[in-house]
Amino acid sequence: MVRSLDGLxxxxxxxxxxxxxxxxxxxxxxxxxxxxxxxxxxxxxxxGHLVGTREGDRLDFRYVQLRTDGTTATGHCVSAVMALPDGRVRLEETWEWESRPGRGTSVVEQTAV
Structure with a gap:
């Protein structure tokens, strides 16, 4: 299991x-x-805020955000937590809007070790 995400x-x-x-x-x-x-x-x-749970290297969370145009949006995401060769953490995400139509995938990575 990849180390804690706390503070990343x-x-x-x-x-x-x-x-x-x-x-x-x-x-x-x-x-x-x-x-x-x-x-x-x-x-x-x-x-924006997200809140959820971690079980092993799987995250399951809901998110809510305020955009620059003044609108809000909410959704659900499941992420696989992975370690990169340089020691940083990578999340491979599958998400779906709950407040509007749409779904997709994305990747986020730790900005520094």
Whole structure:
């Protein structure tokens, strides 16, 4: 199992569509006893939160965000936690909006070791 996510800062490796997280978005993760949460902001996101659980190297969480255009969005994500060869952490994510149509995949990686 990959080490704790607590205190890690992570960023997407590619931009998504407008109004979603992108390479300028930064996530600060927290983890305690199988619970995970994070705050995020940057790019088109003014403020976002995610909250969920971790079982082994699998995350399952819900997210809510406020975008620069003043709209909000919510969704669900399942992520596989992986260790990169250089020691950083990578999350391979499968997500789906709950507040509107749409789904996809994304990758976020730890910004520094």
């Amino acid at each position: 800062v992570m960023a997407p490796v590619a931009d998504q569509d407008a109004g979603q997280v992108g390479t300028r978005t930064r996530f600060t993760y927290h983890e305690r006893e199988g619970r995970i949460w994070a705050e995020y902001a940057g790019g088109d996101i003014v403020h």
